Amino acid sequence: MRIRPISRPVVRRQFLLTLAVLLASVAATFSLSGCLRTAWPAAEKPAYPSTLSGGAPCGSCEAPADLSWKTVIPPPNEPGEPLDILGTIYQPDGVTPAQGFVLFVYHTDVTGYYNKEDDASHPRLRGWMKSGADGRYEFRTIKPGAYPHRDTPAHIHAHLYGPRYSERSIEDYWFKGDPRITPNALARMKELGGEPVILALERGKDGVWRGVRTLNLSRPRVRSWPRARDDRRPA
């Protein structure tokens, strides 16, 4: 079979058509990226506060836009015993409720791990609450498991921040009756300048553990780096 050669005008026409399509797609791409830049400017992520130490996650950097005074931390079907913790945040006078302050809490799962990598800087179980005029906060979670390879008492980490009050770690929540709360553990905490807050939990008929902790803005202190480092599971 004889193949007819393509004429020169046809080749030229095809070339010009291809070139036009190429130029149009390049123009569209630039135009679209310009649009994207205009519509969604790069989010200005808040800087890591100087009042937090290097190992602690930054709650104020990643907080959802709308916060309530009350939150539920674990996803449905998270293994563990349900736990409710509630309380009130007060101004340093201990009487005036502190309005508009955010309590950020995070902890391990029931097996004592923060996530698959056990990276305490990016905990899976975490939540935020913003106090209203009455200063109250409340969160539902599960009782955290203690670190599997350490003798540190089971705990919930907590940070506070608010108007003219940059984010800082406050004392962990410990739980009365934990066999890991030994004289050694208490001494270690004291060495690091901390004062344990040991909650007495009561279990309701519904199987939910409940505890109360009052917070005062005059108490929270800046957490030291060694304690943050202590959260990491040794290799």
Ligand SMILES: [Fe+2]
């Ligand atoms: Fe921890």
